[in-house]
Amino acid sequence: MNVKNVIPYASTMLLIVGMMTLLCGCWDNKDINHRALPIVMGIEKSEDDYQVYLLIPMKDQDKNSALVVSDKGTTINEVIDKMNKNLEMQIDLLHLKIIIFDRSIAEKGLNDSLSSFMRAGDVSPKTIVTITEHKLRPLFERMNAASLNNGISLYDYFEKNAGWSPHLAQTRIWHVFRSMQSETKDVPVPLISAGKATALESSGSAVLRKGIMVGKISSDETLMFNAFAGMGSQGKIEVMNQASVLIVSDTLSHSTSLVENTPVLNSKLTLKVTIIETKGSPTATLIQQELEELWTARYIRMFRKVQSNRADILGLGQLFRNKIPMDRLKYWRDDYYPRLKFNFRIHAIIQNEGLLKMKE
Amino acid sequence: MDKSMQVIVVYLLTHIGLIFFMYPTDIIECLETGHWSAILLGFAIHVALLAVYLKGLQFGAPNNVIDIYKRFGRWFAIVFLFPVALYFAVVIVITIRAYSEIVTLVFLDNTPLWAIMALLLAVSSLVAVYGVETIFRTGILVALLFSPALLLVFSLSFQNADWRYMLPLIDQRAASFSYVFREPFLLSFFAFTGGFLFLGFIPPRIPYKPRKVLLASAALLPMFMLSVYVPLLTFGQSAASLLQFPFITAVDTVNVSWLMFDRITLFFLLSLVGFVMIYISLVMWKTALMIRSVVTIMSPIVTILLLTASVFLACLYIPNWHAVERILWWNTLLRLYVMLVIPFVTLVLGFRLHRKGAAH
Structure with a gap:
């Protein structure tokens, strides 16, 4: 190779190496072991603050377990930030599967919380929305204790290809978002509580009108729906x-x-x-x-x-x-x-x- | 050898790359119901202009569009084609800036914008440096690689469709075409005019049959329909009009239990970013060709590098999404000029050249 060819060759190589730093697409990347991927989020109102619970599956050396984290704040995002600060991992809500709202929040309306989820895009619009009439802490403890396979099984409760039954409404964030805007379509949202032998129990569905809970229907009526x-x-x-x-x-x-x-x-x-x-x-x-x-x-x-x-x-x-x-x-x-x-x-x-x- | 296939593939995929982001937003915004009327009107205008333009080029063959204009004087060409070059330059800036913003919004939220813009620009200008044959070959490759993923997404995207949202089929606003001179409809031409001018820049060593391109344009109509009707049928007009990128969010709601990936949106987005890279490199190549026909001393590499650098700087100066939308709107005047004036003037000039040629 003569000298004349070396310069373009070297510059091409430099360009290729330079590209590699850009093209790898890993920017501020956090590895999977530094991320906490909660699968259930519970939101409760205590006085004026939101109390947020997260169920995070953990993988210790050889046993599977889950962790319940909770904190308080004026907005949901503020609470997540607080948890992030206290937790040694980064909370990533992308794989959140179930959101549980307290009944009192549902009666005031889910509009603001669900719109901000749709806007931020950090929670998938496919996340299942549920409402509970009981306290969230015992419910999360029950889920933590009864869930096998570090909590993933809770997700199967609502999935059509797994444990879902037609006595249970299947409502996702985007369904509620659509009904909030729609003039002609409302949604039922499953009412859940801690089960006795199982992790969860359903006692029918809440009826949402434009994102605000206005009534209840039973499990049999949910089947009719x-x-x-x-x-x-x-x-x-x-x-x-x-x-x-x-x-x-x-x-x-x-x-x-x-x-x-x-x-x-x-x-x-x-x-x-x-x-x-x-x-x-x-x-x-x-x-x-x-x-x-x-x-x-x-x-x-x-x-x-x-x-x-x-x-x-x-x-x-x-x-x-x-x-x-x-x-x-x-x-x-x-x-x-x-x-x-x-x-x-x-x-x-x-x-x-x-x-x-x-x-x- | 007839290379219509390459031309058609590049024609289709540059348009597909542009359709699915801003186009549905504009169309959904411009009507409450009867969106098909706006889609069909836009598409009919597109096909008509394409036919006029191709006819003009056929008359003027074997000259490309720059040569046709140059035959009527250097200054004539500069006056008529300068707005086109300006339009192309602005289009590159908008496309780079908009798509990097989309990528940030949808999945790479940690990556700084400049890195994504640099990546998009680097790949596109590399392809553009090698010229039109490389662009076409890369187009074929990209189309082969990504069309299976796209077809999968298209066929799954109707999962949540509620067909009753199609009704009523038409209202007064849609029937009277009163939306035509409104901002959203004029903006929607972004998806129609960006691509087809490249047909005039193809050198005679790549022969293609204009009739085949015209026929192939029919394949775009289902794409336009899909991009608007999937979000409409999923969310309804009132909810869909709140979404920044309705098609992307609609695809986000698709739930496929047998697929091991949670979000099929990623496949979709990556394919489209691939298509858009081809589009940007094509526009860059066209712009460089126009610049070099005036400043003949510049080599292709220098022109494209200068263009890339100035586009990158311009992109860095756009502070937010709102500014992108403003520039897109200011560009409407140039867009109308490019889509209305150029095809007809080309037809007239081509016809005169043709007659002159026949007289000799």
């Missing part, structure tokens, strides 16, 4: 004293109309069920009739309840988007929804009767 949203399969229903059935599939059809400015909704829910348990010897037709009557009545009762709260968790206003002009639809929750005539019908199909024959 999920069936309405097309997520009811594998849900079990007790039919009076005669049988219990398992939902295999649910399909919903609607027709909407506006009669003299009163919205009318006719809905038909087709449930395909299988019989899993009988008491005595009822006929399949009897079970089918009982199921239809029972669930129709329960649905109407649940609907009346949320209607009186003026919270449209079933998203019925969505069905009127092309019937009511957009500028009127803004008043859906206060003007139209309380007057909505909801004609609901259930059509049950018993797909099979299990492995035992049943008399007609």
Whole structure:
């Protein structure tokens, strides 16, 4: 190589080496062992301050454990900063899976906290939102004690591909954020408490209206909500004293109309069920009739309840988007929804009767 | 050898790189419902201008657009093309600054802006130094590498869609096109005009069929639709209009349990940053070509290095996101000039050259 070629060659090499410092993309990088990755966050109001709890999984040399950290402050971010200062690791909320709000916060509204999560982007919008009616400290201690596999199992409680059941609402931050802005759609949020044998127990769902808790529905009513949203399969229903059935599939059809400015909704829910348990010897037709009557009545009762709260968790206003002009639809929750005539019908199909024959 | 394939791939991916960030924000802001009307209008204008421009180039062949203008006098070319060069320079500044801000907002929140800008600029100018063939070949490579990830993200992005948000299909504002001269709609042309002028700069040694490019532009329409309708159907107009980057946040809500990665947004963003690098290098190469046609003594490397240095300095002087948005808006005048005047003037000049050629 002659001298003439050396200079461009050397400068190219220098450039490549220089690039390596830039291109590696590691800037102020903190290794995984210097990060604390909480999976559950609890937020409670005590007097004027926020009390924040974090459940952080820890990996000691050979045993898995979890750590509960809590602190107080005027904003959630201030509390996290305080914890960061006291903890020997950097708290990284990106992998947070569950947020638990105290009921008193939920009744004042989750808007500010959830909007700031959406804005900062440090908490994933997919994080599951829950509300508890009890004190947070015993709940976190229970979760810490009962959770296997350093707390990851808590996450499975809400995951569709793991421990979720259709008796539980599945509501994420972005669902609540959407409903806060939406004119026609509200959300239920699961109510949880410390379980006796298990880490968590659910006692139904809180009804949120524009991000503010206004009421409660039971676990069975949550199943109805999920069936309405097309997520009811594998849900079990007790039919009076005669049988219990398992939902295999649910399909919903609607027709909407506006009669003299009163919205009318006719809905038909087709449930395909299988019989899993009988008491005595009822006929399949009897079970089918009982199921239809029972669930129709329960649905109407649940609907009346949320209607009186003026919270449209079933998203019925969505069905009127092309019937009511957009500028009127803004008043859906206060003007139209309380007057909505909801004609609901259930059509049950018993797909099979299990492995035992049943008399007609 | 027909190299239409390379031209088409670069045409498509430079546009895809631009569509998914600011474009949905503008379109969602400009209408309450019936967004398809704004998308279709913008797209129709794009295709019409593309057709006019390509026809003009075809008449003027084998000259590139600079030569066509130069045939009518040096000063004529300088007067007409100086705004174009200025537009390109501003576009490079905006794109670098905006995309580094996006990268900081979405995932590299610890990395200083200048490092990301330096990285984006370094890679783009390196590609630009090697000329248009390298840009095209890199384009093919980048497209091959990233399109599987993009297709995955596109097909998963409808996971949370509520199709009822599509309704009502049209309202008075959308039907009367009253949004056309409003700021958001004019800004949305950023995604349309950035790319297609490069077709006029391609040297005759890379032959391509204009008709094929025109046909390929149809592939962009689904992209425009997707970028606006995915966030709209996920969040609804009222919530989506609050988001800075609606498509990114909509992709953030996608929950895939079988994928081992928690956020598919990262794949999406990295692919698009790859596309944008190709776009920046293309614009840089065009600008350098224009500068060198006036200042003929400069070598390509020196021109591009000078351009890179001045762009980097300009980027450092932009203090915040608001300023980026302001510059984007000021640039609208140049953008309208580039997208409306240049194609038609090219057609006229090309036609006159063609007639002169035929007369000889």
